[in-house]
Amino acid sequence: MSGDAVQLWSFVTAGLLVVIGLYAIIFMDNMIKKIVGAMLIGDGANLILITEGFKPGSIVPIISEKLFNEGTNGLFQSFADQASNSLPYALVLTNIVIGASTLAVLLGIAIKLYQRYNSLSVNEIFKEESQ
Amino acid sequence: MIIEFVLMAVIIITTILALMQRDLMKMVVIIGIEGLGLAFLYQRLLAADVAITQAILGSALIPGLIIITVLKTRRMQE
Numbered sequence: 323m324s325g326d327a328v329q330l331w332s333f334v335t336a337g338l339l340v341v342i343g344l345y346a347i348i349f350m351d352n353m354i355k356k357i358v359g360a361m362l363i364g365d366g367a368n369l370i371l372i373t374e375g376f377k378p379g380s381i382v383p384i385i386s387e388k389l390f391n392e393g394t395n396g397l398f399q400s401f402a403d404q405a406s407n408s409l410p411y412a413l414v415l416t417n418i419v420i421g422a423s424t425l426a427v428l429l430g431i432a433i434k435l436y437q438r439y440n441s442l443s444v445n446e447i448f449k450e451e452s453q
Numbered sequence: 454m455i456i457e458f459v460l461m462a463v464i465i466i467t468t469i470l471a472l473m474q475r476d477l478m479k480m481v482v483i484i485g486i487e488g489l490g491l492a493f494l495y496q497r498l499l500a501a502d503v504a505i506t507q508a509i510l511g512s513a514l515i516p517g518l519i520i521i522t523v524l525k526t527r528r529m530q531e
Contacts, residue, residue: 376499436525
């Protein structure tokens with residue numbers, strides 16, 4: 323019962339992260355805050371996937387030495403029933419690294435824009451561009 | 454069970470606080486706290502390998518990249 327509550331509120335937290343990131347992208351004026359909002363949306367998506375693989379009351383999906391030695395007596399079957407799903411973990415592990423490199427490229431573009439327009443405000447850049 | 458709820462509250466509160474700052478250096482430090490809380494939450498959700506990666510990237514490398522960007526541009530938000 324308590325594990326179900328943890329799963330539900332973890333989904334709510336991931337949804338709130340996505341909503342806060344969208345708010346930062348749409349309404350914030352500073353460019354670095356917009357980039358941080360994009361990072362927050364990625365964190366929310368990762369948390370949704372992790373919570374999807376989490377099963378309440380399960381065990382860590384790592385085979386210990388004791389389980390491996392007794393593996394021929396059908397214990398692998400009970401391990402597969404008890405362990406949480408480890409496929410989303412592999413996906414999220416890739417997504418975290420790709421998100422970090424995407425963030426680095428976005429920050430580099432922000433530095434180039436600052437060197438050209440001498441401002442980080444999006445309104446200033448649009449005003450200067452339209453003249 | 455209490456630990457997970459405290460971590461979720463820490464993540465949401467630090468996210469909102471970080472976006473309210475005018476000084477971008479304060480925002481970077483608070484974003485680092487958010488990444489560390491997310492790493493602990495992954496550990497409590499039985500994803501140990503993801504927690505290791507998130508702890509390194511989210512609390513050290515991403516704030517470092519943002520600090521370099523802030524030092525090369527403007528610190529205060531206009």
